[in-house]
Amino acid sequence: MIKLPHVLVIAERPDAIAELTAGAAGLAEKVTLVYSGAREAAVNAAAAYYAGTLESHSFLSYLPSIAALVRELRPQLVLTEATKNGRAAAAAAAAAAGTSVQTDAVSLSLEDGRVSTQRMVYGGAAFQTQSGLGETAVVCAAAGLFEAGEKQPAAQIFELEPHSAGVRLLERRTKEEKSVNLNAAKIVIGAGRGFGCAENLALARELAAVIGAEVGCSRPVAEEEKWMPKEAYIGVSGVMIKPELYIACGISGQVQHMTGVSQARTIVAVNKDSGAPIFEKCDYGIVGDLNTVLKALIQAFKK
Ligand SMILES: Cc1cc2nc3c(=O)[nH]c(=O)nc-3n(C[C@H](O)[C@H](O)[C@H](O)COP(=O)(O)OP(=O)(O)OC[C@H]3O[C@@H](n4cnc5c(N)ncnc54)[C@H](O)[C@@H]3O)c2cc1C
Structure with a gap:
């Protein structure tokens, strides 16, 4: 398989960072990461852009910087996780690259440098094949698309700038229900x-x-x-x-x-x-x- 020159991964959960960067490393010569949460969670990337802990800014305030990064780096593939923030990042990246988002990808293939994915439709009774327009494919990955492998700390970490996004974070409140982390559970x-x-x-x-x-x-x-x-x-x-x-x-x-x-x-x-x-x-x-x-x-x- 001929590898893509460059994949940009956008993820926030440590498990998703490890899985998506491992998958990206198998697909591309170079992996760049945009992430938030624990600073030390940046792995398997030549360069990582840190969006902080999201304590003082909402993730949405980083979308203009993410869009600018997509325009500057022109990666052949942007991979995001299928969380609320991951979907928002995918939309911003796709708008910046002039393409559409390939959503909820359960499988991904690379043929002649073109990325295509499959997602389940009709309640899982069939698969739909998706591919994008233009030079950059933007893929929102369903849980389990890639396995995490060995983790190497990211070579370089840069700070990502928050912007005014029309959304202000006024307060954080803990949800009353016990939060469930089904994605990480064995x-x-x-x-x-x-x-x-x-x-x-x-x-x-x-x-x-x-x-x-x-x-x-x-x-x-x-x-x-x-x-x-x-x-x-x-x-x-x-x-x-x-x-x-x-x-x-x-x-x-x-x-x-x-x-x-x-x-x-x-x-x-x-x-x-x-x-x-x-x-x-x-x-x-x-x-x-x-x-x-x-x-x-x-x-x-x-x-
Ligand atoms: C568009 C669409 C999307 C949907 N998406 C989802 C989805 O994402 N996730 C989802 O879960 N569903 C989804 N559904 C609903 C789905 O079709 C089923 O209705 C649902 O999964 C049934 O839930 P259930 O098995 O808990 O309940 P039920 O169908 O009511 O089954 C209960 C089962 O419990 C058993 N049972 C009863 N008492 C006992 C007992 N004492 N001991 C042991 N067994 C017992 C019964 O024999 C029965 O098999 C969707 C439906 C539609 C139309």
């Missing part, structure tokens, strides 16, 4: 409507504490029942995750949910209905009432 327990009520989720949380997992959920658990925050729902319209182990409890296994866990290495399902679709999509299935099964699993893992 084990995720998925809670479905089969739990019956919010109080019963204590069982999923107890099992999670015993095995070191995060708890996510299906869309109705967050959107309709409101037993969990919206950021916790997994699936085509929620979070796409790539854990080592996914334990789906009281989840029927509809395609819109399963698309979000299709990259999980092993899927275990607990459902009282032996005919539930999830049993056709899991590696191991336990037919039984989740109240009984989860209590037994908690006892077994505690030993």
Whole structure:
């Protein structure tokens, strides 16, 4: 494969920085990084531009500098993560480069120097191939597009200038709900409507504490029942995750949910209905009432 001369990565979570820069290093001769958060998180880049901790400025105030950097460096590819800020950065980069954004890329290929990507459509039933116009491709990467490899500290770090963006940061408040970091979790327990009520989720949380997992959920658990925050729902319209182990409890296994866990290495399902679709999509299935099964699993893992 002939490598691209230059890829610009824009990321804010340390995991995403490590993954996207590792992926970029496989695609390009030179990697430049724009990042925020911990200063020492800059890895695998010839040059890194630091947007600070975002304590005093919102990420949006760095978009003019990001656009200027795209115009100056003219990279063949801009790679961003699919977070709120990552999507905003992708839009600014695409506008600066006079192209469109290739969104939610689950795969990326390089042919004759042209970047094309695939994204899932129709609830994961089909893939759409995307490619951009012009010299620069702008790709917003879905979780798990690249694996993190060895991390080398960035060779040089420069400060990125914040600008007035029409958005002023007045105050920061901690969210009341426990924040979930499903993208980083190695084990995720998925809670479905089969739990019956919010109080019963204590069982999923107890099992999670015993095995070191995060708890996510299906869309109705967050959107309709409101037993969990919206950021916790997994699936085509929620979070796409790539854990080592996914334990789906009281989840029927509809395609819109399963698309979000299709990259999980092993899927275990607990459902009282032996005919539930999830049993056709899991590696191991336990037919039984989740109240009984989860209590037994908690006892077994505690030993
Ligand atoms: C455009 C669109 C986008 C969507 N996007 C998403 C998405 O991103 N994520 C998502 O999750 N969904 C999404 N959905 C909804 C999706 O189609 C399903 O409706 C949803 O995933 C079902 O959630 P569930 O499995 O928790 O609930 P249900 O379908 O109600 O299933 C509950 C399951 O629990 C089992 N159960 C009940 N009691 C027990 C018990 N005591 N012990 C063990 N098992 C029990 C039942 O047998 C059943 O299989 C989307 C739908 C549409 C139309």
